[in-house]
Amino acid sequence: MSDRGPSVHASAVKVGTLAVLIRGPSGSGKSRLAFDLIMAGRAGVVERAVLVGDDRVHLATVGHEIEVRPCGTLAGLIEIRGLGIRRCDFVEHATVGLVVDLDAADAERMPATESLKTTISGVEIPRIPVARDHSPLPLVVAALTTTKSSSSVSPSDDCSKGNGNHMNPTIATE
Numbered sequence: 001m002s003d004r005g006p007s008v009h010a011s012a013v014k015v016g017t018l019a020v021l022i023r024g025p026s027g028s029g030k031s032r033l034a035f036d037l038i039m040a041g042r043a044g045v046v047e048r049a050v051l052v053g054d055d056r057v058h059l060a061t062v063g064h065e066i067e068v069r070p071c072g073t074l075a076g077l078i079e080i081r082g083l084g085i086r087r088c089d090f091v092e093h094a095t096v097g098l099v100v101d102l103d104a105a106d107a108e109r110m111p112a113t114e115s116l117k118t119t120i121s122g123v124e125i126p127r128i129p130v131a132r133d134h135s136p137l138p139l140v141v142a143a144l145t146t147t148k149s150s151s152s153v154s155p156s157d158d159c160s161k162g163n164g165n166h167m168n169p170t171i172a173t174e
Helices: 030-042 136-145
Strands: 007-015 018-023 049-053 056-062 065-070 077-080 084-087 094-102 117-120 123-130
Touching: 007 030, 007 094, 018 030, 018 065, 030 049, 030 077, 030 094, 030 136, 049 056, 049 065, 065 123, 094 117, 094 136, 123 136
Parallel strands: 018 094, 094 123
Antiparallel strands: 007 018, 007 049, 007 056, 056 065, 065 094, 077 084, 117 123
16 A cells, blocks of 8 residues: 555544545544544444544545545554454545544634635535534534525524524424
């Protein structure tokens, strides 16, 4: 396996056809989220999930996409806190479809549109900023299994913020 592109401090998991690139400072939970995604895939919560790389991965621009590969010496290895370094199945490359930034300074309850995307080597990719005290797995699962709210959803008259927290009831909720 050839290592193409620069090595970065991150983990990556291929979920379905695209990879989730997990970035964050040391100790922020990159390996934990990677393993949680693999387990969510096994449980059928998300599509099949397989490790690309843990701790260090290589990124390369391929056409208009970012490809992620495991770092050669770490391929197939993942740290599981409390058990140490373990061997698991992995894929040799995947296209990055989502970036998760752990301990992100710009994480908000209702994030600004511009914080929900990032650019890597000129390629724009959807992004989830996650606060230090927030569990990232539910956010990632939601991003992978739901769609954005449509403009046809209108907040009820008693919603002072106008952000849709108080939806008009539908037949399904009446």
